[in-house]
Amino acid sequence: EAKEKDDSITTVSVAEGGDVYINQEKVTMSQLPLRLSSIKASNPDPKFTLNADSRANFDKVVLVLDEIRKLGVTKIGISTKTRQ
16 A cells, blocks of 8 residues: 655745744754654655745855755745735
8 A cells, every 4th residue: 555645835924923834833943853754754846835924044044955955855935914
């Protein structure tokens, strides 16, 4: 019986104040690598979307992106949220 492939996309968000969320659950920067690793462990070919508030600190967004890339993940979508 073939194992069903998990095509779900994990959303990692950086809020205006710099808070980081994985699928709407707040995580610290020190928790981020372990949480991302556990996602990769359960799905060897994970897909991520990085959502960044347009007012979020750019350096923080890059740090989060680097953590995702350290896993060898190549499927990363990036979107920004702007407020009207």
